[in-house]
Amino acid sequence: MNQINETVNTKIEWKRHLKNPRYWILLLIVIILALILIKLPDEGVLSLMQKEPESHNLKIHSPLNERIIIPIVKEFQETTGIQVEYLSAGTMDLLESLDHKEDKYLMDVMWGGSKEYLNIYKDLFEPYTSIYDHEIHQGYNDKENFFLGYNILPIVLIYNTKLVSPEEAPKSWEDILDPKWKGKVAFVDPSTSGSAFIALSFILNLNQTGSGYNWNNAEKLLNNLNGKILAKSSEVYEGVANGDFAIGITMEEAAISYLHRGEDVGIVYFEEGTPVITDSIALMKDAKNKKEAKAFIDFVLSKKVQTYMVDQFYLRSIREDVEVPLGLMPMDELNIFDAGNLDTYERKSSVLRSWRDMVVMRVQDGE
Numbered sequence: 323m324n325q326i327n328e329t330v331n332t333k334i335e336w337k338r339h340l341k342n343p344r345y346w347i348l349l350l351i352v353i354i355l356a357l358i359l360i361k362l363p364d365e366g367v368l369s370l371m372q373k374e375p376e377s378h379n380l381k382i383h384s385p386l387n388e389r390i391i392i393p394i395v396k397e398f399q400e401t402t403g404i405q406v407e408y409l410s411a412g413t414m415d416l417l418e419s420l421d422h423k424e425d426k427y428l429m430d431v432m433w434g435g436s437k438e439y440l441n442i443y444k445d446l447f448e449p450y451t452s453i454y455d456h457e458i459h460q461g462y463n464d465k466e467n468f469f470l471g472y473n474i475l476p477i478v479l480i481y482n483t484k485l486v487s488p489e490e491a492p493k494s495w496e497d498i499l500d501p502k503w504k505g506k507v508a509f510v511d512p513s514t515s516g517s518a519f520i521a522l523s524f525i526l527n528l529n530q531t532g533s534g535y536n537w538n539n540a541e542k543l544l545n546n547l548n549g550k551i552l553a554k555s556s557e558v559y560e561g562v563a564n565g566d567f568a569i570g571i572t573m574e575e576a577a578i579s580y581l582h583r584g585e586d587v588g589i590v591y592f593e594e595g596t597p598v599i600t601d602s603i604a605l606m607k608d609a610k611n612k613k614e615a616k617a618f619i620d621f622v623l624s625k626k627v628q629t630y631m632v633d634q635f636y637l638r639s640i641r642e643d644v645e646v647p648l649g650l651m652p653m654d655e656l657n658i659f660d661a662g663n664l665d666t667y668e669r670k671s672s673v674l675r676s677w678r679d680m681v682v683m684r685v686q687d688g689e
Contacts, residue, residue: 378610378611379405379406379407379611380404380405380406380407380430380431380611380614380615380618381406381407381408381409381428381429381430381431381611382395382406382407382408382409382429382430382431382433382618383408383409383411383416383428383429383431383432383433384408384409384410384432384433384434385410385411385412385413385434385435386410386433386434386601387410388410389635390631390635390637391408391410391433393630393634394622394627394630395408397627398618398621398622401621402614402617402621404614404617404618406618409429412514413434413435413436413439413440413516416428416429416432417432417435417439417440417442417443417446429606429609430605430606430609430610430611430612430614430615431603431604431605431606431609431615431618431619432447432469432602432603432604432606433472433603433618433622434472434601434602434603435601435602436516436599436600436601436602437462437464437469437471437600437601437602438599438664438667439516439667440464440468440469440602440604441464441469441667442667442668444464444468444469445607446606446607446608447468447469447604447605447606447607448468448605448606448607448609448612449464449466449467449468449605450467450470450604450605450616450619451467452470452619452620452623453620454620454623454624454625454641455467457625457641457642457643458470458471458623458640458641458642459471459474459640459641459642459653462474462600462640464602468604469602469603469604470602470603470604470619470623470640471600471601471602471603471640472600472601472602472603472622472623472640473600473601473628473631473637473638473639473640474598474599474600474601474637474638474639474640474653475517475573475574475575475598475599475600475601475637475638476573476574476591476596476597476598476599476638476656476658477517477520477521477571477572477573477574477596477597477598477599478571478572478573478574478577478589478590478591478592478596479491479492479498479569479570479571479589479590479591479592480558480559480562480569480570480571480572480576480577480580480587480588480589481562481568481569481570481587481588481589481590482562482563482565482567482568482569482586482587483586483587483588484565484586485506485565485568486568486569486588488588491569491588491590492569492590493590493592493593494592494593494594495524495525495528495592495594496528496529496594498525498543498546498569498571499525499539499542499543499546500546501542501545501546503546503568503569504545504546504548505546505548505550506546506567506568506569507543507546507547507567507568507569507570507571508550508552508557508558508559508561508562508566508567508569508570508571508572509521509543509547509551509552509558509570509571510551510552510553510554510555510557510558511551511552511553512674512677513674513677513678514553514554515554515555516599517555517571517572517573517599518555518571519666519670519674520597520599520664521571521597522540522543522666522673522677523664523666523667523673524594524595524597524659524664525539525540525543526539526540526666526673527664527666528594535666535673537676537680540677540680541680544680544681544684549684549685551681555572555573555576556576558570558571558572558576559572559576559577559580559587562587563580563585563586563587565586573599574589574636574638574650575635575636575637575638575647577589578636578647578649578650579635579636581649582636582648582649591651591656591657592657593657594657594659595657595658595659596656596657596658596659597659598656598658598659600640603619603622603623605619623640623641625641625643625644628640628641628644629644632644632645632646632647633647636650638650638653
């Protein structure tokens with residue numbers, strides 16, 4: 323009897339629901355949602371469920387050493403409250419990937435990298451004039467401020483003072499090509515090192531006649547390398563300091579840091595000219611955090627950060643009101659050769675291809 327009553331009551335309640343317009347509206351919504359889910363592919367459903375909110379952290383790419391990146395980024399975060407994501411990798415790798423990508427937003431700031439390389443990909447950047455523009459050395463920024471100088475890196479000769487006296491050390495680029503240095507020269511692969519590519523470019527332009535490059539000089543250099551082309555820039559100054567090589571071509575800051583550590587090394591600035599790399603910083607045209615990006619650019623160009631770089635890493639500041647690191651020749655006494663005068667950057671692929679062909683030929687000949 324109770325079961326019959328419950329059944330009757332249920333039917334009465336069901337009829338009452340059917341007469342209620344709200345019931346039909348709710349049912350219609352359920353049907354529509356079911357149809358949407360049926361038509362969506364599996365990945366569409368997953369993307370709706372798993373999509374994460376877009377990050378608003380400032381994104382920075384830098385080929386600089388992480389011992390430089392980390393403390394400066396940490397200080398910036400603590401000073402401004404702006405959170406930073408950084409990627410430390412090669413300049414050309416990222417610039418080339420950006421150039422072939424339809425959606426070019428991968429970062430907000432390019433921090434580091436030679437201005438000569440950045441100039442090739444100038445259309446990726448947006449002009450920005452720093453608040454410290456009037457305190458920066460003239461000639462190291464792009465004329466339209468598509469990228470700004472960050473620090474100045476001369477290329478020098480480093481030599482082991484136990485193996486070579488100051489009098490014996492090469493004084494010029496041409497001296498390095500002397501056969502007496504065969505097997506004693508530390509040189510990194512110019513395909514992977516910006517400083518080595520500039521050195522090769524300078525050598526190709528040395529005593530150049532006509533419109534071509536002096537590949538005879540490259541042959542002399544290869545002869546003195548004696549089959550030993552190093553893979554990493556650090557192997558140059560480490561190899562010279564350890565006595566594995568008598569001389570090497572490297573960045574000034576690397577050589578001076580070893581000098582300050584008491585290593586048995588000396589430095590020579592080349593007579594024909596000291597090529598200078600200008601590490602640059604640039605605002606990306608497709609940056610999504612432009613206000614924060616501009617704040618970071620101004621931060622690293624501030625006197626506080628530039629002085630920190632000089633004191634801690636022996637880097638030459640781009641600012642005129644910051645002294646050069648202890649023991650370094652003042653900028654106005656250097657015979658500076660602007661690497662931007664070399665046309666090898668625009669012809670980099672063909673130059674490196676010819677270099678590799680020479681290397682391969684020597685290997686095949688058993689040299």
